[in-house]
Amino acid sequence: MKCRRSKSSKGARLRNRKAVAAGVMPAAPPGAGASAAELASSGNHSAVPPAELIIDGHTEGSIHYAGTVRVGPQGTITGEIHAQAIIVEGAINGDLHAAETVRILASARVLGNVQAPKVALMRGAQLRGRIMTHRLPAAETALDNYALEAMLAGAHQP
Amino acid sequence: MSHPVRATTERVSLLGPKSTLRGDFATTEQLVILGQLDGGRVQAPDITIGPAARVTAQIHAQTIRIEGALSGDVYAAVSVVIHSSATVHGNIHSPQVTIQEGALVNGEVSRDATPVATGHDELPNLPLPAARSVA
Numbered sequence: 001m002k003c004r005r006s007k008s009s010k011g012a013r014l015r016n017r018k019a020v021a022a023g024v025m026p027a028a029p030p031g032a033g034a035s036a037a038e039l040a041s042s043g044n045h046s047a048v049p050p051a052e053l054i055i056d057g058h059t060e061g062s063i064h065y066a067g068t069v070r071v072g073p074q075g076t077i078t079g080e081i082h083a084q085a086i087i088v089e090g091a092i093n094g095d096l097h098a099a100e101t102v103r104i105l106a107s108a109r110v111l112g113n114v115q116a117p118k119v120a121l122m123r124g125a126q127l128r129g130r131i132m133t134h135r136l137p138a139a140e141t142a143l144d145n146y147a148l149e150a151m152l153a154g155a156h157q158p
Numbered sequence: 159m160s161h162p163v164r165a166t167t168e169r170v171s172l173l174g175p176k177s178t179l180r181g182d183f184a185t186t187e188q189l190v191i192l193g194q195l196d197g198g199r200v201q202a203p204d205i206t207i208g209p210a211a212r213v214t215a216q217i218h219a220q221t222i223r224i225e226g227a228l229s230g231d232v233y234a235a236v237s238v239v240i241h242s243s244a245t246v247h248g249n250i251h252s253p254q255v256t257i258q259e260g261a262l263v264n265g266e267v268s269r270d271a272t273p274v275a276t277g278h279d280e281l282p283n284l285p286l287p288a289a290r291s292v293a
Contacts (some may be wrong), residue, residue, distance in 0.1 A: 101259065120259035121267070123237075129257065131263040 009050075055085075055090075062094070073107050086116070088125075171202065175210055183215075191226075209243050222252075230263075 022070040053065050056072035063069060069083040075090030082097045086120060088108040096102050098116035106124035113130040168260040169187040173179055177193035182200070189202035194212045201218040211226035220236045227245040232238055234252035242260035257263060 016283070103259070118259050119257060119263060121240075121255055121257035121263070123239075123254060123256040126269065127256075128268045128269065129266045133262045134264065 071108075080112075172210075175208070189219075207244075209241075 028113060044056065051067040052064075052070055053067060054070045054072055055063075055075045056060045056110075056121060058076045058078075059076065060078045062086060063077070063082065064157040065081075065083040067083065069081055069086040071077055071092060073089045077090070077094060078091045079094045080097065081092070081094065081116045084098065086096050086098045086102045086103070088096070088104045088110060090107070091109040093111045095112040096110070096114045096116070100116065100119065101115040101118040102114050103120045104110055104114070105123045106122040108122075109126040111128050113132065114127070115132045117133060120131050121131075121132050161200045171185045171187045171189045172213055173189075173191045173193045173195060175192040179195070180196045182198050184188075184199075184201040186203065187224045188204040188206075189200070190206045190208065190209040191200075191211045191213055193210075195215055196213075197285065199218065200213070200215045203220045205217060205221075206223045207226045207228055209225040213227065214229045216230045217228070217232045217234075219234050221239075222242070223239045224232075224244040224246060225241040226243070228257075229247045230256055231248045232246075232250045232252065233246070234250075236252070237254040238250055238252040238256065240246055240250075240257045240261045240263060242258040243277050244258075245262040247264045249268070250263075251268050253257075253269050255267055270277040
């Protein structure tokens with residue numbers, strides 16, 4: 001429900017497409033979106049999830065959003081993103097945390113760690129960082145136990 | 159992919175689904191792993207880890223396709239493709255990495271494909287044929 005931005009952005013264009021269309025921000029005509037100045041003027045912004053927050057400009061600071069955050073091809077973000085789902089087409093310098101999915105498309109450049117249950121990295125996408133799709137100790141134990149059991153059983157697995 | 163062996167390949171080394179191999183493994187043929195491989199280092203120009211395979215090793219190749227479980231670092235000079243059925247626990251070093259949504263991945267991704275010192279230098283440095291184009 002909330003879009004919290006820790007710092008104001010410079011020259012960023014933030015559009016909440018579905019929220020605008022639903023009339024949540026009636027000041028902005030559909031498609032035109034809200035300017036960064038409008039969005040950055042106060043700390044909190046409400047939207048009706050599942051809404052998509054589209055960032056197609058340069059922003060600095062962390063982004064917390066309950067819906068989907070889409071970083072467009074022109075978007076450059078310096079800071080963390082916390083959201084339900086994150087779609088990246090632009091450049092991000094910071095960690096990505098999603099409750100559901102992170103999709104890093106071919107045009108994206110990501111410098112930072114990615115944490116989400118589902119992560120998709122398209123061919124051609126640039127990523128430097130750690131991907132964590134599950135909790136480390138559990139996964140390690142599961143894999144090792146399986147390997148050990150199979151080894152002890154003489155690999156009589158199908 | 160219905161069958162992990164691609165028809166374009168002339169020679170294939172195959173570790174069958176009921177096979178277990180412990181130790182280092184190197185080949186100049188395409189390598190398809192359908193069973194269990196527990197080794198220090200695996201080297202081949204083109205490696206496929208099948209959906210039921212369990213591999214614990216450091217992987218060196220041109221192109222790597224992972225559909226099963228891998229625990230270990232991956233060094234691919236050309237590309238890595240991780241299918242949605244895969245479980246990868248280790249760092250991935252390749253200029254081109256593809257991860258399908260649903261794959262379980264824990265590790266760092268970097269574009270640098272140069273292997274670090276492995277401690278397996280006694281393994282012959284096999285000449286690798288030119289990378290095949292990925293269909």
